[in-house]
Amino acid sequence: MVDILLLIVITISIIANILIFILYKKQREISEYFKRSLQEKKLRHDTVITEKITLGKQQLEAVFDAITDMICAIDKDFNIVRANKSYASYSKLSVQALPGKKCFEVFFKRKTPCSDCPAKISFTSQKPIFKHQKKIKINDKTEYFLITTYPVNDSLGKTINVIEHIRHNTEEKMILEQLIRSEKLATIGTMTAGIAHELLNPLSGISGTAGNMIQMPEKYGLNDKGIARITSIIESANRAGSIVKDLLHLSRKEEGTSIITNANEIVIKAIDAVRMKDIPPIEFKMSLEDNLPKIICDPGKIQQVFINLLTNAIQSIEAKKQIYEQANKSYSGVILIATHQSKGNVQIDISDNGIGIDDSIKDKIFEPFFTTRSPGEGVGLGLSICQKIIEEHEGKIFFESKETFTTFSVVLPSYSKKEVREVLG
Amino acid sequence: MYSILIVDDEFSIRTMLMDYLEEFYEVEVAENAQEALNLCKKKYFNLVISDINMPGMKGPELLLEIKRLYPETRTALITAYNIDDYINLARKSGVSNIIPKTSPFNFKELFDIVDGLLTGNIFGLRRYMNDNYINFGEFCIKSSKEAKDVREAIVTLLKERLGVIGDMRLILDEIITNAIYHAPAFEDGTKKYEEFSDVVLEPQEYVYLECGYDSEKYGVSVVDKMGRLTKEIVLYKIERQINGKGILDDSGRGIHMSRLFSDRLIINIAPKIKTEVIMMNYFTNKYRGYKPVYINEL
Numbered sequence: 001m002v003d004i005l006l007l008i009v010i011t012i013s014i015i016a017n018i019l020i021f022i023l024y025k026k027q028r029e030i031s032e033y034f035k036r037s038l039q040e041k042k043l044r045h046d047t048v049i050t051e052k053i054t055l056g057k058q059q060l061e062a063v064f065d066a067i068t069d070m071i072c073a074i075d076k077d078f079n080i081v082r083a084n085k086s087y088a089s090y091s092k093l094s095v096q097a098l099p100g101k102k103c104f105e106v107f108f109k110r111k112t113p114c115s116d117c118p119a120k121i122s123f124t125s126q127k128p129i130f131k132h133q134k135k136i137k138i139n140d141k142t143e144y145f146l147i148t149t150y151p152v153n154d155s156l157g158k159t160i161n162v163i164e165h166i167r168h169n170t171e172e173k174m175i176l177e178q179l180i181r182s183e184k185l186a187t188i189g190t191m192t193a194g195i196a197h198e199l200l201n202p203l204s205g206i207s208g209t210a211g212n213m214i215q216m217p218e219k220y221g222l223n224d225k226g227i228a229r230i231t232s233i234i235e236s237a238n239r240a241g242s243i244v245k246d247l248l249h250l251s252r253k254e255e256g257t258s259i260i261t262n263a264n265e266i267v268i269k270a271i272d273a274v275r276m277k278d279i280p281p282i283e284f285k286m287s288l289e290d291n292l293p294k295i296i297c298d299p300g301k302i303q304q305v306f307i308n309l310l311t312n313a314i315q316s317i318e319a320k321k322q323i324y325e326q327a328n329k330s331y332s333g334v335i336l337i338a339t340h341q342s343k344g345n346v347q348i349d350i351s352d353n354g355i356g357i358d359d360s361i362k363d364k365i366f367e368p369f370f371t372t373r374s375p376g377e378g379v380g381l382g383l384s385i386c387q388k389i390i391e392e393h394e395g396k397i398f399f400e401s402k403e404t405f406t407t408f409s410v411v412l413p414s415y416s417k418k419e420v421r422e423v424l425g
Numbered sequence: 426m427y428s429i430l431i432v433d434d435e436f437s438i439r440t441m442l443m444d445y446l447e448e449f450y451e452v453e454v455a456e457n458a459q460e461a462l463n464l465c466k467k468k469y470f471n472l473v474i475s476d477i478n479m480p481g482m483k484g485p486e487l488l489l490e491i492k493r494l495y496p497e498t499r500t501a502l503i504t505a506y507n508i509d510d511y512i513n514l515a516r517k518s519g520v521s522n523i524i525p526k527t528s529p530f531n532f533k534e535l536f537d538i539v540d541g542l543l544t545g546n547i548f549g550l551r552r553y554m555n556d557n558y559i560n561f562g563e564f565c566i567k568s569s570k571e572a573k574d575v576r577e578a579i580v581t582l583l584k585e586r587l588g589v590i591g592d593m594r595l596i597l598d599e600i601i602t603n604a605i606y607h608a609p610a611f612e613d614g615t616k617k618y619e620e621f622s623d624v625v626l627e628p629q630e631y632v633y634l635e636c637g638y639d640s641e642k643y644g645v646s647v648v649d650k651m652g653r654l655t656k657e658i659v660l661y662k663i664e665r666q667i668n669g670k671g672i673l674d675d676s677g678r679g680i681h682m683s684r685l686f687s688d689r690l691i692i693n694i695a696p697k698i699k700t701e702v703i704m705m706n707y708f709t710n711k712y713r714g715y716k717p718v719y720i721n722e723l
Contacts, residue, residue, distance in 0.1 A: 200505035200526060205437025208530030212444045215532075219444070234529065238711065241528030245714050248507075259682065269592075300592075300686060 065095075070107075070166040073152065076123055078102045078113055081161055090168070103164070109138055119162040122149040126159050140359060144173040181367065196247045203244060207237040249385055259299060260415055263346050264288045264339055266299050270306035271337065274314065282317055282333040289340045293414035297393050302412075305386045305397075309350045309408045310335065312382065316354025316406065323355070336405070345395075346414050351407040357399065365399075426451050427543045428468065432461040432487065433476040433503070438526065442474070442503075445532055446539065458482035458490075465491060470498055472542055474524070477504040477511055485511070485518035492519050499542040508716050512664045515718065521656040525715035534689070534712075538719060547693040547721040548701055550646040555639040561586060566632040569624040572601050579636050579645060587643055591706040592686035597645065599679035600702050604632040604649035608700065642688070644705035652700030656722040659692055663718070688713050694722040 064071065065085040072083035080098045088095045091106040104110045104117075113120070114136075118129035134145040146169050152161040210233045213220045217227055271284060295302075317333030324331035336351040357365065366387045390397040395412040428451040433439040439454040446452045453468070455461035457479055465473075473491050475484035482490075488500040502515060505526040515523055522538055525531075533555065541547040551558055561582045564575045576597045583590045605626070606618045618624045626632070633648040662677030663684060680702075684690040687704035689712075694700050707713060 197506045200528060201435055202437060203528040204505060204526035204530050205435055205441055207528045208441035208532070209437055209444070211530055211532065212441060216444075216448070238529050242711070244528070249714065259678070298685075 070168070071163065072098070072103060072107075072166075073161045073163050074103050074119060075161055078104060078117075078119075080106070087166070107166075108136055118147050119149045119164055122151045122162045123159050126151045126153065142170070143168070144170045177363070192247045196244045199244050200241070200248075203237055203241050207234055207241065210234045210237065246385070260294050260296050261299050262292060263295050263297075263302070263348060263412065264292055266297075266303050267306055267337060267339060267348060270303045270310060273303070273307050274310045282314060282335055285334060285336045287336070287338045292339055292346055293341060293344075295346050295393075295412045296415035297412060298389075301389045302393070305389050305410060306348070306350070308382045308386050309410075312408075313350060313352035313354060313406075316352050316356070318354075320353075320355040336407075341414070342411070344414055345411045348410045348412075349407050350409075351405045353404050354406065356406045357401040362401070366397075427471045428453070429539070429543075430455060430461060430464060430470040430473045431475075432456075432458065432473065432479070432484070434479045435476070438476070438503075441530065442535070445535070449536070450539075450543070458484075458487040461487060462490065465495065465498075469495065472499040472501065472539065474501045474503055474539070477502050477506060477514075485514040485520065488520055489518040501538065501542060508718060509667050512660060512667060512718060516657070516660040516664065521660060521718065521720035521722070523718040525717045527712055527715050529711060531712050534717075541693075541721055545723055547723070548648075548695070548699075550635050550637060550644055550703055553644065553689075553691060553703060553705065554637065555641065558637055558639045560635065560637040562636060564634040566601065566605065566634070567626050569605055569618075569622070572605060575634060576601060579634065582636060583643065587638060589643070589706070589708070593645060593704070593706075596679075596683045596686050596704055597647070599682050600647045600704070601632065601634075603679040604647055604652075604700075604702075608649045608652040608654075641709070642705050642707045644689075644703060646701055646703045648699055648701045650699055651697060652694070654692070654694055654700050655696065656692075656694060656720040659694075659720050660718070684716060689717065689719070691719040692721070694720070696722065 070087035072087045073081040083098045118132040128150045132147045146167040148165040150163045151159040213230045338349045399408045431442045432455045443452045477484040501522040503524040636645040666681035689705040691703040
C-alpha cells in the first residue's frame with residue numbers, strides 16, 4: 001500500500017516537475033517572444049521616425065530654398081554654415097560651395113566685415129535685429145538691402161550661429177524714389193501753373209508798358225539814356241517771360257489735344273526741325289519701321305520731346321568733339337534714330353556717340369532744374385518736360401548709357417479705334 | 426471816333442492797353458466790373474475789353490451783362506491764364522475773341538483784333554500782316570483734283586522762300602478738305618459732296634488761297650465761298666475737341682488742328698457769303714504757346 005502511495009507521490013512529483021519544466025519553458029518562450037516583438041516594434045518605430053525626420057528635413061530645405069529672400073547662417077567668424085539657393089545664386093556660387101566661406105566676401109564682395117554688421121550685434125546681444133537698412137555699391141551699382149538677424153543658441157544658452165535674412169529691395173527703393181520724385185513734380189506742377197499765370201499778368205504789363213515807351217518815347221518824355229534802360233527792361237522781362245512759358249509747358253495739363261498719327265512722321269519733322277538750326281556736321285542714321293502702328297498723341301508735344309532729345313544728342317556730340325579736338329584725336333558724331341514695334345507699343349530710340357551720361361547724375365537727369373549746362377544756356381527743364389509729356393501719353397521714357405552710345409527710348413502705346421471708343425464710352 | 430473801355434484789375438495792364446490804343450481811339454479804363462458798368466451808364470462804348478479773372482464780378486459775366494444792356498457794343502476778353510480753360514465761359518457770354526497777355530506784349534495783334542471788331546473790316550491775310558508784307562501767291566481750287574497740287578505748291582513756296590513750313594502741310598490738308606467737301610451745302614443744309622469723292626465745284630463755289638509773309642511771320646488764308654460755319658459752331662467744336670469728346674469727329678478736327686498746329690488761327694465769317702480761315706506762324710517762338718481765340722462774325 002505504501003509502495004503504491006509512494007509510486008503515486010513519485011509519479012505526481014515527476015508529472016509536476018515535468019509540468020513545471022514545461023511551464024517554465026513556455027514562460028521563457030513567451031517572454032522571449034515578447035522581448036523579440038518589442039525589439040522589432042522599436043526598430044520599426046525608429047525607422048518610421050527617421051523617415052519622418054528625413055522628410056521633414058527635406059521639406060524644410062525645400063522651403064528654405066524656395067524663399068526668394070536670401071537666408072544664411074553664419075558663425076562668430078562670419079563663416080557661412082548654411083545658405084539657401086537665393087543666397088547662393090546672388091553670390092554666384094552653388095549652395096554646396098558656400099559653407100566655410102566668409103559672408104562679406106561672397107555676398108558683398110568685400111575684404112573685411114561690414115562696419116554696420118547687424119549679425120555681429122546679434123552675436124553679442126543675443127537678440128534679433130530687425131530690418132537693418134544697407135546701401136552698398138557693388139560693381140558701380142548702388143544696391144539696397146533689408147537685413148534681419150536672429151541668434152541661434154545652444155543648450156547652454158551660448159549663441160553659436162546667427163541666421164541672416166536678407167531682402168533685396170533696390171527695385172522697391174527705386175520705385176519709392178520715383179514716386180517721391182513724381183509726387184514732388186506733381187506738387188511743383190500745380191504750384192507752377194498758378195504761379196506762372198500770375199507772373200505772366202504783371203510781366204505782360206511790364207513788357208507792354210516798356211514796349212509803348214520805346215515806341216512812343218516823346219509821349220513819356222524819354223531821352224536816349226531812358227530808351228536804352230527801357231530796352232534792357234524789355235529784354236529782362238522777355239527772358240522772364242520765356243522761363244514762365246517753359247514752366248507753363250511743364251505744368252499745364254492740356255487735355256484732348258490728341259490726334260491719330262504715325263510716329264515716323266513726327267520723328268522726321270523733329271529731325272528736320274533740328275537740322276534747320278546751325279548744327280555741326282553730324283551723321284543722322286535712320287531706320288524707321290514702315291508698318292508702324294499708329295499712335296494717338298499730341299504730335300506737337302511728342303515732336304517737342306524728340307527735338308529735345310535730338311538737341312541733347314547734338315550737344316553731347318559737340319562736347320565730345322571739343323574734347324577730342326583738344327587732344328588732336330579724330331571723331332565724328334553719329335545720331336541713330338530707330339522706330340519699331342514692341343509688344344503692341346511703338347518704340348522710338350535716339351542714340352548718340354557723344355560724351356554720355358555720368359553715373360553720378362543718372363538718377364537726377366529727369367529732375368526739374370537739373371542741368372549740366374552753364375548758366376544761361378538752359379534752366380534744366382528739358383528732360384523733365386519730356387518725361388511729363390510722355391507720362392501724359394501713358395508711355396515710358398528711359399535711357400541707357402553704354403561705352404560708346406547713349407540711347408534714349410520713348411515707348412508709346414499704339415492706337416486702336418476700338419479702345420478709344422471704349423474709353424470715351 | 427470809336428470809344429473803347431478797358432477793364433482790368435492790374436494797373437500796368439490797363440494803362441499799357443490805354444497808352445497804346447488811345448493813339449487810335451477814345452479809351453477809358455475801369456478797375457473792376459462795377460466801375461465798368463457805371464462808366465457804361467454815362468457813355469456808350471463801341472467795344473469793351475475785359476480781363477477774365479478780377480475780384481468781384483468776372484469778365485465773362487460783365488460782358489454778358491453789357492451785351493444785355495447794350496446789344497450793339499462789341500466785346501472781347503483778355504487773360505494771362507490758359508485760354509483753353511475759358512472757351513466754354515466765353516461761348517456762354519457770347520464772346521468769340523480772347524486775347525492772350527503775352528510777354529512781350531503783341532500790340533500788332535491787339536490792333537488787328539480791335540480794329541476788326543470796331544470796323545467789321547476783317548477779311549484778308551494782308552490786314553493781319555505788317556507793312557512789309559510780301560504776297561507769294563494766290564490760288565483758286567475749283568475741283569477736288571486740284572487740291573493736292575495747290576497744297577503742295579504752297580508748301581514748296583514756303584520751303585523754298587522761307588525754309589520753314591511748320592505744320593502747314595498737315596493743316597492745309599484738313600482745311601482744304603473742309604472747304605471742298607464740308608462747306609458747300611444744299612439749301613436745306615445737308616452736305617453736298619461726299620468726302621474723298623471726285624468733285625467739281627459749281628461756278629459760284631470756289632476755294633481761294635493766299636500765302637505770304639512779313640518780317641515776323643508767315644501765313645496762309647483759305648477762303649471758301651458760302652460756307653455754313655457760325656462763331657457759335659466754331660467755339661462749340663473747339664471746346665469739344667479740347668475736352669476730348671470730339672476726338673473721332675470729322676468736322677471740327679480741322680479747325681482744332683489748325684489752332685493747335687499754327688501759332689495763330691483767325692476765322693472770319695460773313696454769314697452765307699464767305700468763310701475765311703487764316704493760319705499764321707511766327708519765325709521766333711516769342712508769341713508761340715499762347716492759343717488765342719479769334720473768331721469774327723459780321
